[in-house]
Amino acid sequence: MFFQHHFLHSELSKIYQSLSRTKQLHALIIRTHLSHDPFYATRIVRFYAINNDICSAQNLFNKTPHRSVFLWNSIIRAYAQAQNFCEAQSLFKMMLRTETRPDCFTYACIIRACSENFNLGVLRLVHGGVIVSGLGLDSICGSAFVTAYSKLGLVDEASMVFHGIPEPDLVMWNSMISGYGCHGFWDKGLRLFSRMRNEGMQPDGYTIVGLLSGLAYSSLLSIGQGIHGFCLKSGFDFNAHVGSVLVSMYSRCKCMNSAYRVFSNLSLLDLVTWSALITGYSQSGDYEKALFFFKKLNMQGKMADPILIASVLAAVAQFANVGPGCEIHGYVLRHGFESDIMVSSSLIDMYLKCGFVGLGIRVFELMPERNIVSYNSVISGLGLNGLASQAFEMFEEILEKGLIPDESTFSALLCACCHGGLVKDGREIFRRMKAEFCIQARTEHHVYMVKLLGMDGELEEAYNFILSLPEPVDCGIWGALLSCCDACGNSELAEIVAQQLFDDTPEKSAYRIMLSKVYAGDGRWDDVQKVRSDITGDLRKMPGVSWIEASGNQLLERCINS
DNA sequence: CTAGGGTTAG
Secondary structure, eight states, X not given: OHHHHHHHHHXXXXXXXXXXXXXXXHHHHHHTTOTTXXXXXXXXXXXXXXXXXXXXXXXXXXXXXXXXXXXXXXXHHHHHHXXXXXXXXXXXXXXXXXXXXXXXXXXXXXXXXXXXTTOHHHHHHHHHHHHXXXXXXXXXXXXXXXXXXXXXXXXXXXXXXXXXXXXXXXXXXXXXXXXXXXXXXXXXXXHHHHHHHHTTOOOOHHHHHHHHHTOOSGGGHHHHHHXXXXXXXXXXXXXXXXXXXXXXXXXXXXXXXXXXXXHHHOSOOOHHXXXXXXXXXXXXXXXXXXXXXXXXXHHTTOOOOHHHHHHHHHHHXXXXXXXXXXXXXXXXXXXXXXXXXXXXXXXXXXXXXXXOHHHHHHHHHHXXXXXXXXXXXXXXXXXXXXXXXXXXXXXXXXXXXXXXXOHHHHHHHHHHHHHHTXXXXXXXXXXXXXXXXXXXXXXXXXXXXXXXXXXXTOHHHHHHHHHTSXXXXXXXXXXXXHHHHHHHTOHHHHHHHHHHHHHHXXXXXXXXXXXXXXXXXXTOXXXXXXXXXXXXXXXXXXXXXXXXXXXXXXXXXXXXXX
16 A cells, blocks of 8 residues: 555656556556545646546546645646636636635636636636735735736736735746736836846846847847846856747847847757747748748757747748748648648738739638638738638628627728729728727728728828828828829829928938929929928938749849939 | 747738
């Protein structure tokens, strides 16, 4: 008996178990009449959960009469991690009706589940429950709340929770710094970072990740470099998380040389680190390097995952080069990634941007399940290829399937209307977006509306449309109208619109050049001269460059427009 | 209890 206890203890303390091993251990525990012991039951429930067999976990839970808080936590966590929020929540409610009180880990698990399911209502209820149960100042619940409120975009509430805790621990500081980082409040994160160090708290890898994730523009490069220096001094650069966030920070700051230098100095390269580098190249437009490193990764016998494939396909789509796209499609089929929604959506996008409408539709039709992004990809691709009526059929299908269209759906539809000159449908869909789907129009929607009206010659209406918008109106919207004025040769309105733009953004020479083009179209050369002489600073536009690939040869076409 | 790469949006 003692031997068996000892053996089971050591087997159950191992972290990784396969499902068959779990079943063997479960059978052994039943044979030795230990299955009522909550300790063993808890372990086996966890192993079933790790191996995605929630059914068996639930069965064992049901059969265990004495349910410790650990057993409850294990089963609730199992459902929460399997994204089954409803079950997790109903088990939690069931637990509240027993005499076993939830502990800080139970609450933390539910709090996390609320944020992952974007359920603010339940989160607030749970927050009340936590305070009532006396865990209001607990640091484990506290950091879970800070993370949850930040994830839901309520950074101010997160910071209220944080500031309500008298002596925050390291996890708490980290949660708040990450919360700021997620929403780009890098300055607040940095201020908190210096405060925590003043209070004698030693930062760790989590702290650094939180700080760096908020740096998203190239103007923040020097701040990123400073934090990088701190990492080197403190020896955090060996951490895989810190390494990949450094790579992506440098990528976001448009500094691919540094991103590569960090990457090549890392001792442990995992898939995420590779992905950070490849995505960096892909998003900075260096599609050849993105593909080169994708191949290099494969040469090392490592397999890409859906996120990485989607990102590489996005790079291929940008350059409308179908050859490598097809190769990756082959890779997807060989490795069984075709059922992944993200992968299929980016395949659709790639084929449609390359002009292979049939192939894109085929991928779409073969998808086992689709989400709104899949539909958005296919709608925008159809619009791009001038197939507006098919795009609208897809929109109807979204509604039939009970999916909820989002901002991007309407962007794609409005874009399809612009391409097809469907003024009536565009007006109608814009109205429905606001009235029926309660989506607030964003700048891009307004730009499409102005283009749609303006290119149809309804310049007056487009102008009045902009005047009806709440201030401040984005310069992109006025710019769209100015380009319509140019296309229609209406110099009167062009002058009014351009004046507006000169007042708002005097530094942008592009609008002055556009106005001068309109004058030139009217033969008003004196006015051309006058507008051009107002241009200060750099008036030379970057020469436009375009490539075409024809039978394996890259032809470079260069057009220099002043 | 806290962390890294992300498909659609001419």
